[in-house]
Amino acid sequence: MQPTEQQQPTATHETLSNELLLDMYRSMILVRHFDRRAVHLQRTGRLGTYAPLEGQEAAQVGCGYALDKRDWLFPTYREHGVSIVHGLPMSTIFLYWNGRPEGCVPPEGVNIFPVSVPIATQVPHAVGAAWASKLKGEDVVSVGFLGDGATSEGDFHEAMNFAGVFKLPVIIFCQNNGFAISVPLSKQTAVETLAEKAAGYGVEGVRVDGNDLLAVYETVKKAADKARRGEGPTFIEAVTYRYGSHTTADDHTRYREASEVEEWKAKDPIDRVKKILIERGVWSEEQDLAEWAKVDGDVQAAIDEMQATPSVAHDRLFDYAYAELPQDLIEQRDEVRRLYGNGGAK
Amino acid sequence: MAKMTIIQAITEGLRVALREDERVLVLGEDVGVNGGVFRATEGLQGEFGPHRVVDTPLAEAGIIGSSVGLAVNGMRPIPEIQFFGFIYPAMEQIVAHVSRVRMRSQGRFTCPMVIRAPYGAGIRAPELHGDSPEAFFVHQPGIKVVCPSNPYDAKGLLLASIDDPDPVLFLEPLRMYRAFREEVPEGRYTVELGKANVVKPGKDVSVFAWGTMLRVALEAAKAAAEKGVDVEVVDLRTLSPLDRETIAESVKKTGRAVVVHEAPKTAGLGAEIAAVIQDEAFLYLEAPVVRVAGYDTPQPLFSLEDIFAPDAKRILHGIDKAMNF
Ligand SMILES: Cc1ncc(C[n+]2csc(CCOP(=O)(O)OP(=O)(O)O)c2C)c(N)n1
Numbered sequence: 001m002q003p004t005e006q007q008q009p010t011a012t013h014e015t016l017s018n019e020l021l022l023d024m025y026r027s028m029i030l031v032r033h034f035d036r037r038a039v040h041l042q043r044t045g046r047l048g049t050y051a052p053l054e055g056q057e058a059a060q061v062g063c064g065y066a067l068d069k070r071d072w073l074f075p076t077y078r079e080h081g082v083s084i085v086h087g088l089p090m091s092t093i094f095l096y097w098n099g100r101p102e103g104c105v106p107p108e109g110v111n112i113f114p115v116s117v118p119i120a121t122q123v124p125h126a127v128g129a130a131w132a133s134k135l136k137g138e139d140v141v142s143v144g145f146l147g148d149g150a151t152s153e154g155d156f157h158e159a160m161n162f163a164g165v166f167k168l169p170v171i172i173f174c175q176n177n178g179f180a181i182s183v184p185l186s187k188q189t190a191v192e193t194l195a196e197k198a199a200g201y202g203v204e205g206v207r208v209d210g211n212d213l214l215a216v217y218e219t220v221k222k223a224a225d226k227a228r229r230g231e232g233p234t235f236i237e238a239v240t241y242r243y244g245s246h247t248t249a250d251d252h253t254r255y256r257e258a259s260e261v262e263e264w265k266a267k268d269p270i271d272r273v274k275k276i277l278i279e280r281g282v283w284s285e286e287q288d289l290a291e292w293a294k295v296d297g298d299v300q301a302a303i304d305e306m307q308a309t310p311s312v313a314h315d316r317l318f319d320y321a322y323a324e325l326p327q328d329l330i331e332q333r334d335e336v337r338r339l340y341g342n343g344g345a346k
Numbered sequence: 347m348a349k350m351t352i353i354q355a356i357t358e359g360l361r362v363a364l365r366e367d368e369r370v371l372v373l374g375e376d377v378g379v380n381g382g383v384f385r386a387t388e389g390l391q392g393e394f395g396p397h398r399v400v401d402t403p404l405a406e407a408g409i410i411g412s413s414v415g416l417a418v419n420g421m422r423p424i425p426e427i428q429f430f431g432f433i434y435p436a437m438e439q440i441v442a443h444v445s446r447v448r449m450r451s452q453g454r455f456t457c458p459m460v461i462r463a464p465y466g467a468g469i470r471a472p473e474l475h476g477d478s479p480e481a482f483f484v485h486q487p488g489i490k491v492v493c494p495s496n497p498y499d500a501k502g503l504l505l506a507s508i509d510d511p512d513p514v515l516f517l518e519p520l521r522m523y524r525a526f527r528e529e530v531p532e533g534r535y536t537v538e539l540g541k542a543n544v545v546k547p548g549k550d551v552s553v554f555a556w557g558t559m560l561r562v563a564l565e566a567a568k569a570a571a572e573k574g575v576d577v578e579v580v581d582l583r584t585l586s587p588l589d590r591e592t593i594a595e596s597v598k599k600t601g602r603a604v605v606v607h608e609a610p611k612t613a614g615l616g617a618e619i620a621a622v623i624q625d626e627a628f629l630y631l632e633a634p635v636v637r638v639a640g641y642d643t644p645q646p647l648f649s650l651e652d653i654f655a656p657d658a659k660r661i662l663h664g665i666d667k668a669m670n671f
Contacts, residue, residue, distance in 0.1 A: 048470045048471075048472070048648060049470070049471060049472060077472065096647075098649065099470060099648030099649040099650075099651070100647060101646065101647055101649070101650070117472055117473045117474045118431075118434065118474055119404055119432075149403070150404065152403035152404045152405040152408070153404060153405050153406075153407075153435065154407050154408075154435060155435070180375070180404045181380065182376045182378075182379050182401070183375065183376060183401050183403070183404070188403050188404065189403070249383070249471075250383070254379065254381075255379045255380055311649075312650060314653050316646075316650065317641060317643055317646055317650045317653055318641070318643060321642070321643040321644065326642075328642060329641070329643070332611075332641045332642060336641075336653055339659060339660060339663060
């Protein structure tokens with residue numbers, strides 16, 4: 001896929017305070033560093049398979065900042081960036097990728113659904129949560145995340161249709177990063193842009209340069225305001241790119257030219273914001289270095305927390321299968337205790 | 347003869363079928379350029395072109411539903427579902443259409459296809475990548491379910507499945523994909539569907555398993571031998587239809603049976619096999635049939651998968667239970 005020229009007018013960055021812009025910039029650095037450390041942890045055997053997001057920081061951080069704390073997120077496996085912004089502890093995300101059930105549990109007050117692995121299945125949930133908000137008369141927005149490939153699944157189409165029919169306060173936020181594992185967008189759909197699909201459901205469709213932090217922020221903010229006013233759903237296609245492989249179990253050099261990756265790296269979302277901040281005179285290379293060092297400390301603390309978490313108790317296999325454990329399961333749990341004890345990974 | 351892993355044997359089987367029959371096509375997510383996420387279709391698009399080895403959009407209902415049309419209209423589709431746990435979006439197509447075309451049209455239309463899917467846990471993959479929902483499909487009449495446990499059978503059963511006039515769900519034990527090598531003959535040969543295989547004869551107790559669990563069962567049999575128990579290990583190979591005769595013969599010989607599977611216990615295939623044993627060999631039983639299975643919880647994240655799925659220790663425990671009733 002060719003890098004796409006931005007389709008939306010860029011947010012006039014003069015309208016954004018230095019403070020907010022700096023804040024978002026710091027989050028982008030944190031998210032990138034988190035991501036790189038996660039890949040490294042996987043490579044050294046301290047994390048299971050991991051899905052990296054490097055390159056998509058503007059799409060995720062811009063989206064996260066445009067939402068309110070009370071809004072609901074329904075993420076896929078690649079939404080670490082927006083999840084961190086929305087209040088999910090980094091240690092929780094690390095635990096998830098270590099196959100730990102604790103990794104699916106957001107703190108109280110953080111409205112993030114556990115990672116959804118089967119493709120597109122979370123989009124109807126976002127629609128349903130938005131429906132509940134509408135019924136309850138709250139001005140809360142739900143956001144369903146998905147990738148470009150996910151727009152091929154039936155669940156996506158059913159969700160879009162419900163969103164349109166019931167005019168729900170939902171944002172369906174698609175990060176079009178060009179590929180579903182190895183399959184490029186051109187083999188995923190015969191239309192030019194994903195945004196245009198929205199029209200078929202009576203949903204407003206917007207295409208935005210997903211590597212432009214300000215444009216993403218402005219677009220999501222507009223969609224959220226509209227939803228809160230009761231004016232219905234928006235489908236956002238944020239055009240971006242993932243620099244690395246689909247997951248640490250994948251090898252993207254099998255299906256992409258290195259030159260294509262380089263082309264996109266020239267449009268790096270973090271560099272773009274840094275330039276603005278330096279132009280505004282509120283940031284310097286020295287501050288930048290200091291910031292990277294600071295986030296390293298934060299990420300390391302989260303890694304330490306993951307590693308200090310005691311190994312999983314075997315009872316956890318059973319404890320939450322039902323509200324009250326049926327007799328059969330009590331017996332099965334007791335068998336595990338008898339055979340393996342209750343704690344310490346095998 | 348070359349020594350191959352299970353996954354290489356499967357690639358070979360697909361290559362033979364693609365070469366021999368122009369109607370055969372392979373389709374699915376990432377099966378083309380990428381050669382499949384496990385590399386089962388490695389090199390096939392290069393050899394046969396993008397019209398015979400097809401990267402589809404990410405849509406399981408679309409993949410299986412369009413395979414119905416392809417099959418009905420004269421092609422021999424071999425759709426791949428990337429992981430067995432992602433077959434659920436295609437459930438409607440398989441249950442409502444794939445398995446019913448022949449009966450619904452009273453033989454006027456048929457639906458020969460082989461749905462391939464890697465299955466099972468044990469590779470520390472994320473959620474749903476380790477599910478074993480084979481019982482859902484065994485419960486559905488009209489589709490056969492096949493599950494090899496070694497490279498020789500993998501190729502032979504795959505070619506037999508492609509030849510079969512009915513739809514076949516072909517489950518590939520992903521934990522065993524590259525675990526060991528075996529001699530696999532060149533070119534075409536088949537292993538008959540519907541026939542179980544006595545992998546290790548024994549006289550004290552029969553252990554029935556398939557796919558991934560077969561190796562674990564053999565491990566348990568070895569440990570049991572050290573305790574003086576002579577275990578017969580039977581690889582079912584075809585889960586639907588079951589080889590009732592081989593199951594019954596084995597139990598008539600040993601008088602005891604342990605069924606092993608990774609999927610949850612309740613209403614799993616173990617229950618069906620226990621019923622078959624009761625039907626066919628009730629009077630030969632010295633002890634109730636023991637089921638060693640996954641627990642009745644959703645397939646957990648991988649920090650708990652070793653506890654969830656049977657290991658040799660648990661199978662051995664089951665063997666003890668059958669022996670000391
Ligand atoms: C129902 C289902 N089918 C297949 C998969 C395997 N799979 C995981 S991610 C993926 C590609 C997703 O691509 P896209 O929607 O573009 O999102 P991205 O990963 O690029 O963020 C596939 C095929 C799955 N998780 N769920």
